[in-house]
Amino acid sequence: MSASKLRGARGAVLGARSRLAALLAEIGSVRVSPRYRGLHWLSATAVLLFFVQLVTGVLLALYYDADPGSAYSSTRFLMVDVPAGWLVRGMHAWAGELLVIVVLAHVVRQFLRRAYLRPREGEWVLGVLLLLIALAFRFTGRLLPWDDIGLAVAQRGLDLIHAVPIAGPVLAAWLSPGEALGPDTLSRFFATHVLVLPWITALCIAVSVGLVARHGLKGDEP
Amino acid sequence: MMVLLHDGVDQATVDAVIARAEELGLSVAPVEGRRGRALAVSGPELGRALALRGTPGVAEILTRRTALAGGEPLWPHFVLRVTTLFLLLLATLALLAGFLPPGLGDDGGAVRDHAPTVTTEWYLRAPSAIDDRLGSTGLLLLGLLWAALLFMPLVDRFDAQTPAGRTGALAVRVLGLAVVAALVLLGVVGSP
Numbered sequence A: 001m002s003a004s005k006l007r008g009a010r011g012a013v014l015g016a017r018s019r020l021a022a023l024l025a026e027i028g029s030v031r032v033s034p035r036y037r038g039l040h041w042l043s044a045t046a047v048l049l050f051f052v053q054l055v056t057g058v059l060l061a062l063y064y065d066a067d068p069g070s071a072y073s074s075t076r077f078l079m080v081d082v083p084a085g086w087l088v089r090g091m092h093a094w095a096g097e098l099l100v101i102v103v104l105a106h107v108v109r110q111f112l113r114r115a116y117l118r119p120r121e122g123e124w125v126l127g128v129l130l131l132l133i134a135l136a137f138r139f140t141g142r143l144l145p146w147d148d149i150g151l152a153v154a155q156r157g158l159d160l161i162h163a164v165p166i167a168g169p170v171l172a173a174w175l176s177p178g179e180a181l182g183p184d185t186l187s188r189f190f191a192t193h194v195l196v197l198p199w200i201t202a203l204c205i206a207v208s209v210g211l212v213a214r215h216g217l218k219g220d221e222p
Numbered sequence B: 001m002m003v004l005l006h007d008g009v010d011q012a013t014v015d016a017v018i019a020r021a022e023e024l025g026l027s028v029a030p031v032e033g034r035r036g037r038a039l040a041v042s043g044p045e046l047g048r049a050l051a052l053r054g055t056p057g058v059a060e061i062l063t064r065r066t067a068l069a070g071g072e073p074l075w076p077h078f079v080l081r082v083t084t085l086f087l088l089l090l091a092t093l094a095l096l097a098g099f100l101p102p103g104l105g106d107d108g109g110a111v112r113d114h115a116p117t118v119t120t121e122w123y124l125r126a127p128s129a130i131d132d133r134l135g136s137t138g139l140l141l142l143g144l145l146w147a148a149l150l151f152m153p154l155v156d157r158f159d160a161q162t163p164a165g166r167t168g169a170l171a172v173r174v175l176g177l178a179v180v181a182a183l184v185l186l187g188v189v190g191s192p
Helices: A003-029 A038-061 A071-080 A083-112 A121-143 A148-163 A167-175 A183-215 B010-023 B046-052 B072-097 B122-150 B161-189
Strands: B004-007 B025-032 B038-040 B058-063 B066-069
Touching: A003 B066, A038 A083, A038 A183, A038 B004, A038 B072, A071 A083, A071 B010, A083 A121, A083 B122, A083 B161, A121 A148, A121 A183, A121 B122, A148 A167, A148 B122, A167 A183, A183 B058, B004 B010, B010 B025, B010 B038, B038 B046, B046 B058, B122 B161
Parallel strands: none
Antiparallel strands: B004 B038, B004 B058, B025 B038, B058 B066
């Protein structure tokens, strides 16, 4: 490599470094609203719980086998034979439970504060969607161990969804294509749980954070 | 852009802030907001208003609705708080997982010939109870309730500046709480 090309490459690296430094300085100079205190932390807690769900979910997926013949045994193996497997599964399950409670508390609080009024309609809609998604996470995740409790819960839930007029039968058919719970149901629940819902959640959280950064918190207006 | 002033700031300090803003080529109009005294700043070089940060009497500088100054810095203060919360959450989750582990029933493949006697998850109890009592009409109403929640900005159009609007807004909140209480009650006493 000639000396001029080397200087050019070094300049590009230095330029990228300075741009990165400028970006970090810009992020570092961002200030959080002084009103972000108390129950406002419910939103940060929800994001952290989702992060725990992601990390523990990936660890669980390393051992889980989404097949009715081996789903139960793989879950049992994870809990009994894998070091700290029981801990990872327990944290994943509890994080999901707490996520529903935290998002529900956040939505109720925003409702009582009328934080859905202009210009925060977007944040409100995303909050309600996140509550539905948190419930969907719980529902789809419960079937995955393929134990008798999970099957009963899934069957009852699918019956309820099916009974909702208009959209219910379509959604139930998408989640469970056959007459009875079987391999197709498990793979659809698994795909929804690990592929569809996490991406939608991440998108909702990203857009929500962006909207809050743009509009500020309720009460920021002078 | 708004420059918020400290509570109880004297007129001489306010005049000094105005003079400083005008030095920077900005137009200033004093206003009385819900959060106290403020200066509405305008001009072609609006970004110069940030130079007012640190001027005696200035509490916070707001651009549109976003706090630029006066809040907690993202780094390191806020990040450290979030990290602390994260560690507390991890500890809580580990304790819950240790003392109240999630159950694992019998193998679903082996017991398919008989219906297991299990209690439905808590979030399904209210819809189950509604389905048992009202059938699909009740479930449709529940779906409409979710839709109303989603479109709350369109449902609640009351103007809180007027007495009638305040009453309407209060009614919406009371109604919302009553629905939540009813669903929780159904979840507790409802069928498994």
